[in-house]
Amino acid sequence: MTEMTRREAIALTSAAIAGVTLSGRAWADIAPKRGGTLRISAPANPSSLDPATGGAGSDHAFLFTMYDTLIEWDFETLAPKPGLAGSWKFTDPNTLVLNIRSGVTFHDGTPLDADAVKFNLERNKSDQKSNIKADLASVASVEVTSPTQVTLKLSTPDTALPLILSDRAGMMVSPSALKAAEGGTVARKPVGAGAYAFVSWADGERIVVKRNEKYWKPNRPLPDGIEFSIIPELTTGARSVTAGQNDLIYQLPPRQKAIIERASSVKVVSGPTLYVLQIFLNWAKPPFDNPKVRQALNFAIDREAFVKAALAGLAEPAYMNLPKAHWAYDKSVAGLYPYDPDKARKLLAEAGFKDGLTLDLLGYPDQDSVQRQEILIEQLRKAGMTARFANAPIAEASAAFFASEKRGSGLLSAWTGRPDPSLTYSLMFTKDAYYNAGRAPVPPELEAAIKESRASEDIEQRRKAFATVQRLVMENAFVAPLAFQYELVAMNKKVQGYRPNLLGKPKYDDVWLES
Amino acid sequence: MARRSPVKVVGSRLLQALPVIVLATFMVFALLKLVPGDIAVTLAGDNASDARITEIRHIYGLDRPFLVQYGVWLGNVIQGDLSQSLLTGEQVATSIGRAFPNTLLIVVIALILALLTGIPMGVIAAIKPNGWVDKAVSMIASLGVAIPGFWLAMILVAEISLRLNWLPATGAKSLTASPIEAIRHALLPGIAIAAYGMAEVARQLRGSLLEVLSSQYVRTLHAKGLSMSRILWQHGLKNVSVNLFTIISLLVNRMLAATVVIEAVFAIPGLGSLIVRGAIQRDFPIVQGVVFTMVIVVILVNLITDLLCAAIDPRIEQ
Numbered sequence: 001m002t003e004m005t006r007r008e009a010i011a012l013t014s015a016a017i018a019g020v021t022l023s024g025r026a027w028a029d030i031a032p033k034r035g036g037t038l039r040i041s042a043p044a045n046p047s048s049l050d051p052a053t054g055g056a057g058s059d060h061a062f063l064f065t066m067y068d069t070l071i072e073w074d075f076e077t078l079a080p081k082p083g084l085a086g087s088w089k090f091t092d093p094n095t096l097v098l099n100i101r102s103g104v105t106f107h108d109g110t111p112l113d114a115d116a117v118k119f120n121l122e123r124n125k126s127d128q129k130s131n132i133k134a135d136l137a138s139v140a141s142v143e144v145t146s147p148t149q150v151t152l153k154l155s156t157p158d159t160a161l162p163l164i165l166s167d168r169a170g171m172m173v174s175p176s177a178l179k180a181a182e183g184g185t186v187a188r189k190p191v192g193a194g195a196y197a198f199v200s201w202a203d204g205e206r207i208v209v210k211r212n213e214k215y216w217k218p219n220r221p222l223p224d225g226i227e228f229s230i231i232p233e234l235t236t237g238a239r240s241v242t243a244g245q246n247d248l249i250y251q252l253p254p255r256q257k258a259i260i261e262r263a264s265s266v267k268v269v270s271g272p273t274l275y276v277l278q279i280f281l282n283w284a285k286p287p288f289d290n291p292k293v294r295q296a297l298n299f300a301i302d303r304e305a306f307v308k309a310a311l312a313g314l315a316e317p318a319y320m321n322l323p324k325a326h327w328a329y330d331k332s333v334a335g336l337y338p339y340d341p342d343k344a345r346k347l348l349a350e351a352g353f354k355d356g357l358t359l360d361l362l363g364y365p366d367q368d369s370v371q372r373q374e375i376l377i378e379q380l381r382k383a384g385m386t387a388r389f390a391n392a393p394i395a396e397a398s399a400a401f402f403a404s405e406k407r408g409s410g411l412l413s414a415w416t417g418r419p420d421p422s423l424t425y426s427l428m429f430t431k432d433a434y435y436n437a438g439r440a441p442v443p444p445e446l447e448a449a450i451k452e453s454r455a456s457e458d459i460e461q462r463r464k465a466f467a468t469v470q471r472l473v474m475e476n477a478f479v480a481p482l483a484f485q486y487e488l489v490a491m492n493k494k495v496q497g498y499r500p501n502l503l504g505k506p507k508y509d510d511v512w513l514e515s
Numbered sequence: 516m517a518r519r520s521p522v523k524v525v526g527s528r529l530l531q532a533l534p535v536i537v538l539a540t541f542m543v544f545a546l547l548k549l550v551p552g553d554i555a556v557t558l559a560g561d562n563a564s565d566a567r568i569t570e571i572r573h574i575y576g577l578d579r580p581f582l583v584q585y586g587v588w589l590g591n592v593i594q595g596d597l598s599q600s601l602l603t604g605e606q607v608a609t610s611i612g613r614a615f616p617n618t619l620l621i622v623v624i625a626l627i628l629a630l631l632t633g634i635p636m637g638v639i640a641a642i643k644p645n646g647w648v649d650k651a652v653s654m655i656a657s658l659g660v661a662i663p664g665f666w667l668a669m670i671l672v673a674e675i676s677l678r679l680n681w682l683p684a685t686g687a688k689s690l691t692a693s694p695i696e697a698i699r700h701a702l703l704p705g706i707a708i709a710a711y712g713m714a715e716v717a718r719q720l721r722g723s724l725l726e727v728l729s730s731q732y733v734r735t736l737h738a739k740g741l742s743m744s745r746i747l748w749q750h751g752l753k754n755v756s757v758n759l760f761t762i763i764s765l766l767v768n769r770m771l772a773a774t775v776v777i778e779a780v781f782a783i784p785g786l787g788s789l790i791v792r793g794a795i796q797r798d799f800p801i802v803q804g805v806v807f808t809m810v811i812v813v814i815l816v817n818l819i820t821d822l823l824c825a826a827i828d829p830r831i832e833q
Contacts, residue, residue: 045792047560047602055560128574131560131567187604202613203605204792205784229686231782232792236685240782243676243684393795396552403556403568416561427562434563 032497034222036513041237041249042228045204049190051171052123052130057416060167060505061250065209065226066107067171067192068216070098070117071162073419075501077327078274080162080419084112084172084193090457093157098165100148104216106174107197114144119175121152124168129185135169135423138454157455159462163420195221195509204230222497222512241490242266247513248491248498250506253368254314260490267493270486272325273504274417276318277372279361279410279480280401280428284438287357288409294477296347297359298337300383301376305339307483310372314488318481320470321415321424325502327459328421330467336474344383356384362401362408365391372482373412402437411437414485417503422453425469429478436478446472525818532814536807537589543806544585547799553577554601554797575601588803597804602796607804610789615808617687618785620697621777622770624705625712629766632709633716634759638747640717641724652717659714664773668707668780675703685782704781708773712766719762723755757824757831764820768813 046062048054054063072083082088085098104112125136138158145151152161164170177191178184190198195217196209210225229246231237238256240246242263252260260266279297281288288294303317316323319334348357359380363373373389380387390408392400400407415435418424428435429442430450436442449472453465473479487500497510555571556563572578576587591598597607640652676684682703688696727733728751736746775787782788786805793801825831 045603047557048604055558055563057561128570131558132562134562134564134567183604185604201605202784203600203603203610204788205613229782230784231685232788233779233782236780236782239672239677240685243680245683245685393552395554395557395795395797396550399553399556400551402563403553403565405551423562432565434565434568 032219032222032510032512033515034224034512036223036515038223038226038248038495038508038511038513039246040226040228041231041240041246042207043230043232043234043237043251045230045232046201046207048185048187049198049201049207050185050187051168051173052127052132053185053187054168055131057505058251062207062228063168063171064194064505064507065196066190066194066198067173068194069167069170070100070165070172071170073163073166073501073503075499075507077325078163078419078502079327080166083166083170084117085165088162090159093455094154096152096154096158096161097145098150098152100150101216102148104193105214106172106177106191106193107212108174108177108191110174110176110191112172112193113147114150115147116172116175117150118142118144119178120172121150121169123173123178127184129183132168135164135167156451159457160420160422160454164423166419196226199225206230220509222510226508238490241492244492246492247495248489250487250489252488252490254312254485254488255368256490257312257314257488265493266490268488268490269498269500270314270488271500271502272316272323272484273487273500273502274323274326274424274484275414275487275504276321276323276417276484277315277412277414277482278318278321279376279412279482280435280437281410281477281479282401282406282408282437282440283478284440285406285409287351287353287359289438289440290351291476292347292351293353293357294480295337296344296351296383297380297385297480298474298477299340299347300344300380300385301337301480301482302339302379303482306372306375306379310368310375311483311485314486315483316486318483320474320481321428321479322421322466322470323484323502326421328463328466330463330470333467333470333474336471337477341383344385348384353384356386358386358388359410360408361387361389361410361412362397363389363391363412364394364397369412376412376482402434406437410480416505419503421466421469422450425450425453425466425473429469429473442478443472443476446476521822524822528818528821529814532811535814536810539810540589540803540807541585544588544799544803545581547794547797547802548581548584552797554799557796558602588800592807597807598800600793600798600801602798607800610801611786611804611808614785614789616690617701617783618771618774618778618787620687620690620701621704621708621774621783621785622767624698624701625708625770626763626767628705628709629712629716630763633713634720636713636717637720637724638752640721641728642743642747644721644725649721652721656714656717659710659717662710664707664711665776665780667710668704668777671703671707672780687781687783687785700783704774704777704783707777707780708770711773712770715766716759716762719758720755723758724751727751727754753827757828760820760823760827764816767816771809771812 044058046059047056051063051067069083070085071080074081084101086101087099089097091097100114100117106112121142124130124132125139138154138156139152140155141153143151172193173186174191177186195212195215197212199208199210201207207228211221237249238260241249257268261268281294283289307315307317319337322329363369377387401411427433430447431441432439449465449468453462456462487504494514496512496514555568555577558571559567599606636652640649672684675681683700687700690697774785778785778787790802790805
């Protein structure tokens with residue numbers, strides 16, 4: 001028994017025990033069972049079912065069912081663990097060797113060997129349609145060193161790569177399907193090597209996948225298939241679960257918990273994630289070009305109260321971009337900004353805003369966003385800041401803030417986590433990063449520390465580098481993090497074995513259906 | 516005066532519709548381009564960069580002049596190609612082909628319900644104007660006009676689906692695969708839209724029937740000794756049927772518009788949901804395709820109504 005299957009066996013056993021204590025039924029009834037169709041209410045139509053050409057963070061909930069990744073992560077800590085690559089090793093700082101599991105095939109029968117991995121990595125790195133070229137920027141070349149071994153030559157040391165390969169860049173697509181596909185993408189006819197094979201996709205309506213009978217993980221998956229109904233209105237989606245038309249809904253807003261728990265047929269699971277609500281700041285223009293104003297903003301926010309009022313307590317107050325459960329979390333940074341409106345006023349006065357300051361911020365018009373804005377407006381008012389929000393749909397507001405228009409000095413939005421924290425920091429806090437709205441320079445020691453975090457494979461050294469990164473980001477107050485929103489999943493009581501994960505993008509690895 | 520042949524009439528009406536189609540789609544296209552928001556940013560995804568966004572604009576031709584982009588779209592339509600979604604690559608014709616029956620079924624159900632309830636209400640109200648029946652009818656009709664469809668929809672779901680569990684709360688089923696299930700799914704949204712239609716039919720019918728019943732020839736019919744029911748069914752309703760058809764055609768167009776909100780409440784993948792998704796994501800081929808379809812439907816409904824009215828009442832100039 002490999003390490004992984006033992007872990008899974010333990011997880012399943014504990015789920016089974018929990019089931020027994022809950023229902024008081026006999027063991028035989030509750031043992032993991034094959035069969036049944038898992039019906040899921042999904043909040044968004046995927047942007048594409050080709051991992052390389054898509055872009056939305058909400059795609060993963062579908063992609064993970066059809067594509068396996070070279071590397072996987074631990075549900076609780078996001079530490080990397082073997083996936084399609086049974087093992088990996090940095091033989092020197094510029095060389096990463098991946099050993100591919102033998103005998104794995106794609107859904108169309110094409111063998112998943114070293115050649116297939118090379119084909120995928122090269123496509124992800126250089127194909128015109130690929131949205132993830134930047135993820136593999138450090139990879140200089142990919143060589144097949146044996147039928148089951150791929151060697152990546154790097155232009156610069158990059159120990160973030162294993163976890164990068166647990167995301168889009170590591171999702172393996174059948175090379176024969178890609179070569180045969182029109183336009184060189186499998187956006188509408190995905191062929192991977194995941195637990196489920198693609199059946200159909202009707203835009204904005206339904207995605208159907210069925211069990212991959214030749215899946216390499218033993219006894220997986222358990223359901224015959226999954227049917228995703230795409231229901232953007234989350235209240236409607238939650239109703240479809242309480243009414244029994246669907247079995248499970250994920251990414252529910254916290255306010256739904258109390259409502260959905262009233263239904264006796266439904267149980268709720270929640271857990272911490274990397275998904276952080278935050279105010280992005282444009283520090284290239286007034287007033288946030290002044291570090292004192294940015295710090296004042298951070299002192300003015302009562303995060304504990306925000307979590308209670310805006311998120312029904314289903315969140316962790318955020319003082320930086322990593323939550324407590326993460327392996328690179330640094331406790332000392334968390335104490336930088338206790339709630340202190342007087343300190344905020346003092347900093348504002350020092351910055352020349354003795355009589356207060358008006359902030360023009362952007363936001364989104366949905367019910368949850370507006371509620372968060374109201375709470376923030378009130379908190380900031382106590383520290384002498386008048387916040388004004390201009391609201392627009394996500395696509396419009398975020399383009400206005402991050403792209404060329406540069407409207408507003410801040411944007412109340414969220415950051416969906418990345419498997420490796422170095423991506424989170426380099427995508428937001430480097431000079432030309434898109435999510436650095438002003439494209440303003442950052443202290444050279446911050447860029448150096450981000451680079452340093454990718455230089456060593458040693459977890460302690462990486463942790464140290466990230467401590468420096470987090471401290472510099474928060475001392476400069478380049479962002480105002482608010483709260484890590486918990487994953488909130490509601491499901492029918494017959495759904496067993498679902499576990500939340502820290503990334504906050506659902507995986508259904510051990511799920512099975514009680515009949 | 517010689518009557519023109521129906522073929523000629525239909526032909527000339529369809530010809531007149533062409534500029535309407537071009538104008539409507541052009542205006543929507545212009546609006547989509549005028550409002551802020553850029554699909555290139557969405558297409559670039561969560562790990563966007565400035566360079567990638569520029570590259571995507573070029574790949575999808577979003578950097579070409581506005582008129583050229585519209586021209587390309589129109590050129591494709593003339594060749595029978597509604598092009599494809601920028602975001603997901605699905606053919607727009609496929610999306611519409613799948614969504615349209617769902618919307619149509621709701622509208623048809625709503626229309627039938629509105630007529631089945633609205634016509635009797637209008638008739639009994641007109642027989643004894645200002646009696647208690649008439650007052651009750653006009654109260655119900657006022658409620659029907661005043662109650663927002665989405666609110667009624669949510670109440671219906673809470674009571675009939677969630678509490679009584681009689682009808683499904685969300686979704687749609689294909690009419691060809693399982694007709695009974697399809698109708699069960701479309702019933703609640705149909706009722707939610709029908710409430711307004713019922714009120715409109717009852718009020719309009721009452722008004723025009725009263726006008727007819729107070730006219731001189733009806734007085735003559737009374738004097739001839741004809742019974743009230745014969746006057747009503749043989750003469751009255753025949754004379755208001757032109758009005759009725761006009762109401763129906765207006766209702767169909769209004770109900771189509773109402774599905775945009777109702778489909779969101781019931782998570783029905785119809786034309787309404789499709790155009791909302793397209794508009795929010797700035798996926799303009801989808802929006803253009805739906806607008807194009809809607810314009811054609813409205814033009815056809817109006818054409819059919821005019822032909823029917825002319826068949827009933829030859830005085831109407833074709």
